[in-house]
Amino acid sequence: MSTTEAPPANGRHSMGQPMKRKEDARFIAGKGRYIDDIVLPNMLYLAIVHSDYPHAKITKIDKDAALKIPGVLAVITADDLAGVGLAWIPTFHGYDKQMVLAVGKVLYQYQEVAAVVATSRAAAADGVEAVVVEYEQLTPVVDPFTAKTDKTLVREDRENKTNHIYHWEVGKRAETDAAIAASDVKINERVYFQRCHPAPLEPCGCVADMNPATGTLTLYMTSQAPHAHRTVVSLVTGIPEDKIHVISPDIGGGFGNKVPVYAGYVCSAVASIVTGHPIKWIETRTENLTTTGFARDYTMDVEIGATKDGKVTALKVTTHADHGAFDAAADPTKYPAGMFGICTGSYDFPVAFTELDAYFTNKAPGGVAYRCSFRVTEASYAIERGMDLLANALGMDPADVRMKNFVRKDQFPYPSPLGFVYDSGDYHTTLQKALDKVGYKELRKEQAEKRARGELMGIGISTFTEVVGAGPSKHFDIMGIKMFDSAEIRIHPTGSGIVRAGTKSQGQGHETTWAQIVAEELGLDPQNLLVEEGDTDTAPYGLGTYASRSTPVAGAALAMAARRVREKARNIAAHVMEAPLDDVEWVDYKFQVKGVPSKTVTMKEIAFAAYTNPGPNEPGLEATYYYDPPNLTFPYGAYIAVVDVDKDTGETKVRRFLAIDDCGTVINPMIVEGQIHGGLTEGFAIAFMQEIAYDAEGNNLQPNFTEYLIPTSLESPHWETDSTCNPSPHHPIGAKGVGESPNVGSPAAFVNAVMDALSPLGIKNIDMPLTRSKVWSAIQEATKA
Amino acid sequence: MNLEWHGHEEVGTSKAQLWAFISDPKSVADCVPDLVEAVVEDATHFDAIVSVGVGPVRGKFKLKIELEPQSDGNRMNMKISGGGLGSTVDLLAGADLTDHGATTSLDWTGTATMRGKIASLAGRVIDAQAQRVITTTFANVKARCASSSA
Structure with a gap:
C-alpha cells in the first residue's frame, strides 16, 4: 500500500468525482421535508412539563387547571404510563432502565415530568404552564467525585445502592505501572473533556399515528437509526414489528443526538394509541439542550512514561465518567466505554492500561457518540494532550516527539497494546506533509521572535487516529442486534x-x-x-x-x-x-x-x-x-493550529488551521471537504465556547443558544485542508470514513496551540472551553506568581 | 447557584434609631424594591410578594422573611426564603451596626442560593440583578431611617 496524494478524479467513472450533492437542490429550494413539515388530518399536539429542580421528590402533580384550558385534552404522568407498562424503558445498550416521565422523584433539572395533549400547539404550551408540580427538594449530586462517596444516592430504584455504575479496564495494569515508574521522564496530568452537546439545528420530534383500523403505528421521527428504533418500540410495547412503520424524513443534523429514544417519542405513541389521533411533538431548543443526549464529560488522568531521548515506554489513562441520571450512554452493548481503548492513538506504546469508572449524577443522561465513534474523541484528546505535555517535559519539539513514536508504516496491520488491530496508515508521511504545508520551521522561528518581544504565539499539533465502522458482528451489537x-x-x-x-x-x-x-x-x-x-x-x-x-x-x-x-x-x-x-x-x-x-x-x-x-x-x-465487516477502519490525520493569545484580554485568535486527513479512498472530495469544514467548526466551538455546565445546586447553566454558543462564519477560522490516501485493505472500496475525524482531532490541536502560547508563563493546562475569561485568569495567576 | 454580596452604608441617625427601624418588619418591608404586597405576621416575621424580572423569568415571587435581632443590639440577621416561577431562593443577610454618635455604620453581607429556572435561564444576569435588589434595600434603609428620624 503506497502513500499517495488524494486519488485523482480522472480515470474513475464516479468515485473520487466532486459531484454536487443531489439532495441540495431540494434543500436550497426549501423543499426538504422535515418532521415539523408533516401535518396529518385531525392531528393533536403534545408538549412536556419539565422539572425545575435537579433532585426532588414529587409530592403532587395537579392537572386540574391544565385540563380546564380550552383545547387541552389530557395530561399524562408516569402513573398513566405505568398502566401500559411504559413508565420505564431500557437504555440504549440494555444495562439500565430509564424513566419516560419522572417516577416519584426527579433526577435532573428539566427532566420530563408530565405530557400535555391538546388540539393546538399553543393550547398544549398553555397546558404545560398550568400543570402544578409540587416538590420536596433533595441534595443534588453534580460531579462523579462527589457521587463516588455515595453520601447522596441518585438512584434508589436500583438494587445496588451506590452511584457507581460500572468499572471497565483493558490492558496490563502491573506492567504499565512498572514501566512508568522506571521511566526517565513521566507526565501525569488531569484533563477534562467537558460535557457538551451535539445541538443539531433541527431539534428532535415525531408524529405518532396509530391507525385503529389496521392496528399499524406509524412513527415519523427524527431517527438516525429507524430500524433499531422500530425493534425497540416493538420490544417495549409488545406491538408486532410488522405493525410498526418508522419513517425518518429529512433530518437537520443529528451528530449522535438522534440515536436514543426520548420521552416525547414514547408519550406521543401512547397518546396516539389511546386517542386514535396522530400526535405531533416537536422539541424546543431548551428541551433539546437540557434533556437529550449529551456528549463527553470525561475526567481523564493521563500518565506517560518515556526515555530521556523521547521514546515512550508506557501509557495509563484513568477516567471518571459522569453519565448523568441513567446509564444511557450510546455505546455498543459489550463496550460500555465505547472505543476508549484507542487512547494509545498513533503511537507505538510497548505497554498500556486504561480504566474507567462511571457514576450516576443529577444531570441529564446521555453520552452519545457526538460526531465521533464511541468515546474516540475523549480518547484522542487524552493522548494528544498527553503527547504535548510529554514534549514539554522532555524539552522537545512536539512534532519530533510524535515522529519518534509513531507506529511505522511497516508495522501495519498493527496490534495495539489495548486490543485493536489498526488496518493501515502512514503517520510519518501525513505529519511531514502537514509540517511542510504549514511552514512549521518558519512558524517556530516567528514564535521565537515573538516570545522575545513578550508576545504569546502558539502552534498546536494533533496527530490522531480514529477507530470507526462498528462493527464486526463477533464483537459489536446493540441489545443483541449485530452491527452489520x-x-x-x-x-x-x-x-x-x-x-x-x-x-x-x-x-x-x-x-x-x-x-x-x-x-x-x-x-x-x-x-x-x-x-x-x-x-x-x-x-x-x-x-x-x-x-x-x-x-x-x-x-x-x-x-x-x-x-x-x-x-x-x-x-x-x-x-x-x-x-x-x-x-x-x-x-x-x-x-x-x-x-x-x-x-x-x-x-x-x-x-x-x-x-x-x-x-x-x-x-x-x-x-x-x-x-459484516471483518475489522474496524482507522482514519487518521495531522492537524496544526496556529494561534495568537492577547495577554491583556485572554482572547485567542486562531490565525491558521491546517487539516490533513487520511480517510482512505475518497468517494466525493467536495463532500469530504464539507464534512471537514463542519467538523472543524464544531471542534473550534468545543475548544473555545461550549460547555453544558451545572452549578453546585445542579442548575443547568446552558439551556439555550444565548449561553451555549454556536459559532457563525464571523467567529470561525479559515480552514485549510488536504489529504493523504492509505486505503483500508479490508474495505471493498478502501474507504475508512471521514465525517467525524475533524471533531475528533481538532480540539486537542486548538488546546495544544493555546498551551504552547502560554508555556513561557509556566501554564501547562487549562480545561476547555478556553474562554477569554479562563485564559485571562490563568495568565493573571501565572504572572502574579 | 451560590451568590455573595456585601456593602456599607453610613446612616445619619443614632444607632438606637437605626436599630429600632430595622427591628420593625413593616419598615424593613417597605425598603424592599419591587414590593407588591407585605403582610406582617408578628414582630419578627412577614410575608412579601415581589415582582421579579430577570432575563426570561418574569412574574412574582412569594417570600417568607424572618428578622433575627442579635441580643447585643449590634447585629441584625435576616432569613429570606421562597420563590415562584419554578425557582427558589434562600437568602441570608446580616448587618453589623457601629455607633459613631450622630451617625451609624451599617456593614451588610448577603449570601444566596438560587435554584430552578431563575438560576438556569437567568444565571448570567442574576448576580447583578440580585445585587441591585439588596443594595437598593439597604440604601432605602439608610434614606428612610434618616427621614423618619428627622
Missing part, C-alpha cells in the same frame, strides 16, 4: 435504478455518495440512481448512521450489492453477446468478450435485456447485501 449494515439495489430496464440502505443521512450526503459507489461499480450514471433511506417498510434492515459507521459498513454493503448485480449482469451479457460466461469480463465499465475489444455491452444495455431478453437467466436485475 445493508444495501439493496434494483436496476430498472432503462438503466436507472433505486438504491436503498439501512443507514439514514442527516446531512452527510448519502443520496450522492451512495449513488457514486453504485455507479462506480456498475458503470451507470449516478444522477439516475435514486437513493432512499429511512423508511423501515422499504429499506433493508440496518443499524443506522452514527459513529462514522455508514461508509465503512453500509458503503461496503453497497459496493458488494453492486458487485452481485454486476455478476448477474455478466450472465445476461454472456447470453446477449453469445459468449461463454468465462469469456465475459468487466473492462472499463463495460462487459467485453475476452480478446475482442470491439464486442462490448454496457450495463444500461444489460439492464434492458434483463427485462426483455434475459435468456436462461432469472429476469430482473437487483441484489441485496448484508455486510
Whole structure:
C-alpha cells in the first residue's frame, strides 16, 4: 500500500468525482421535508412539563387547571404510563432502565415530568404552564467525585445502592505501572473533556399515528437509526414489528443526538394509541439542550512514561465518567466505554492500561457518540494532550516527539497494546506533509521572535487516529442486534435504478455518495440512481448512521450489492453477446468478450435485456447485501493550529488551521471537504465556547443558544485542508470514513496551540472551553506568581 | 447557584434609631424594591410578594422573611426564603451596626442560593440583578431611617 496524494478524479467513472450533492437542490429550494413539515388530518399536539429542580421528590402533580384550558385534552404522568407498562424503558445498550416521565422523584433539572395533549400547539404550551408540580427538594449530586462517596444516592430504584455504575479496564495494569515508574521522564496530568452537546439545528420530534383500523403505528421521527428504533418500540410495547412503520424524513443534523429514544417519542405513541389521533411533538431548543443526549464529560488522568531521548515506554489513562441520571450512554452493548481503548492513538506504546469508572449524577443522561465513534474523541484528546505535555517535559519539539513514536508504516496491520488491530496508515508521511504545508520551521522561528518581544504565539499539533465502522458482528451489537449494515439495489430496464440502505443521512450526503459507489461499480450514471433511506417498510434492515459507521459498513454493503448485480449482469451479457460466461469480463465499465475489444455491452444495455431478453437467466436485475465487516477502519490525520493569545484580554485568535486527513479512498472530495469544514467548526466551538455546565445546586447553566454558543462564519477560522490516501485493505472500496475525524482531532490541536502560547508563563493546562475569561485568569495567576 | 454580596452604608441617625427601624418588619418591608404586597405576621416575621424580572423569568415571587435581632443590639440577621416561577431562593443577610454618635455604620453581607429556572435561564444576569435588589434595600434603609428620624 503506497502513500499517495488524494486519488485523482480522472480515470474513475464516479468515485473520487466532486459531484454536487443531489439532495441540495431540494434543500436550497426549501423543499426538504422535515418532521415539523408533516401535518396529518385531525392531528393533536403534545408538549412536556419539565422539572425545575435537579433532585426532588414529587409530592403532587395537579392537572386540574391544565385540563380546564380550552383545547387541552389530557395530561399524562408516569402513573398513566405505568398502566401500559411504559413508565420505564431500557437504555440504549440494555444495562439500565430509564424513566419516560419522572417516577416519584426527579433526577435532573428539566427532566420530563408530565405530557400535555391538546388540539393546538399553543393550547398544549398553555397546558404545560398550568400543570402544578409540587416538590420536596433533595441534595443534588453534580460531579462523579462527589457521587463516588455515595453520601447522596441518585438512584434508589436500583438494587445496588451506590452511584457507581460500572468499572471497565483493558490492558496490563502491573506492567504499565512498572514501566512508568522506571521511566526517565513521566507526565501525569488531569484533563477534562467537558460535557457538551451535539445541538443539531433541527431539534428532535415525531408524529405518532396509530391507525385503529389496521392496528399499524406509524412513527415519523427524527431517527438516525429507524430500524433499531422500530425493534425497540416493538420490544417495549409488545406491538408486532410488522405493525410498526418508522419513517425518518429529512433530518437537520443529528451528530449522535438522534440515536436514543426520548420521552416525547414514547408519550406521543401512547397518546396516539389511546386517542386514535396522530400526535405531533416537536422539541424546543431548551428541551433539546437540557434533556437529550449529551456528549463527553470525561475526567481523564493521563500518565506517560518515556526515555530521556523521547521514546515512550508506557501509557495509563484513568477516567471518571459522569453519565448523568441513567446509564444511557450510546455505546455498543459489550463496550460500555465505547472505543476508549484507542487512547494509545498513533503511537507505538510497548505497554498500556486504561480504566474507567462511571457514576450516576443529577444531570441529564446521555453520552452519545457526538460526531465521533464511541468515546474516540475523549480518547484522542487524552493522548494528544498527553503527547504535548510529554514534549514539554522532555524539552522537545512536539512534532519530533510524535515522529519518534509513531507506529511505522511497516508495522501495519498493527496490534495495539489495548486490543485493536489498526488496518493501515502512514503517520510519518501525513505529519511531514502537514509540517511542510504549514511552514512549521518558519512558524517556530516567528514564535521565537515573538516570545522575545513578550508576545504569546502558539502552534498546536494533533496527530490522531480514529477507530470507526462498528462493527464486526463477533464483537459489536446493540441489545443483541449485530452491527452489520445493508444495501439493496434494483436496476430498472432503462438503466436507472433505486438504491436503498439501512443507514439514514442527516446531512452527510448519502443520496450522492451512495449513488457514486453504485455507479462506480456498475458503470451507470449516478444522477439516475435514486437513493432512499429511512423508511423501515422499504429499506433493508440496518443499524443506522452514527459513529462514522455508514461508509465503512453500509458503503461496503453497497459496493458488494453492486458487485452481485454486476455478476448477474455478466450472465445476461454472456447470453446477449453469445459468449461463454468465462469469456465475459468487466473492462472499463463495460462487459467485453475476452480478446475482442470491439464486442462490448454496457450495463444500461444489460439492464434492458434483463427485462426483455434475459435468456436462461432469472429476469430482473437487483441484489441485496448484508455486510459484516471483518475489522474496524482507522482514519487518521495531522492537524496544526496556529494561534495568537492577547495577554491583556485572554482572547485567542486562531490565525491558521491546517487539516490533513487520511480517510482512505475518497468517494466525493467536495463532500469530504464539507464534512471537514463542519467538523472543524464544531471542534473550534468545543475548544473555545461550549460547555453544558451545572452549578453546585445542579442548575443547568446552558439551556439555550444565548449561553451555549454556536459559532457563525464571523467567529470561525479559515480552514485549510488536504489529504493523504492509505486505503483500508479490508474495505471493498478502501474507504475508512471521514465525517467525524475533524471533531475528533481538532480540539486537542486548538488546546495544544493555546498551551504552547502560554508555556513561557509556566501554564501547562487549562480545561476547555478556553474562554477569554479562563485564559485571562490563568495568565493573571501565572504572572502574579 | 451560590451568590455573595456585601456593602456599607453610613446612616445619619443614632444607632438606637437605626436599630429600632430595622427591628420593625413593616419598615424593613417597605425598603424592599419591587414590593407588591407585605403582610406582617408578628414582630419578627412577614410575608412579601415581589415582582421579579430577570432575563426570561418574569412574574412574582412569594417570600417568607424572618428578622433575627442579635441580643447585643449590634447585629441584625435576616432569613429570606421562597420563590415562584419554578425557582427558589434562600437568602441570608446580616448587618453589623457601629455607633459613631450622630451617625451609624451599617456593614451588610448577603449570601444566596438560587435554584430552578431563575438560576438556569437567568444565571448570567442574576448576580447583578440580585445585587441591585439588596443594595437598593439597604440604601432605602439608610434614606428612610434618616427621614423618619428627622
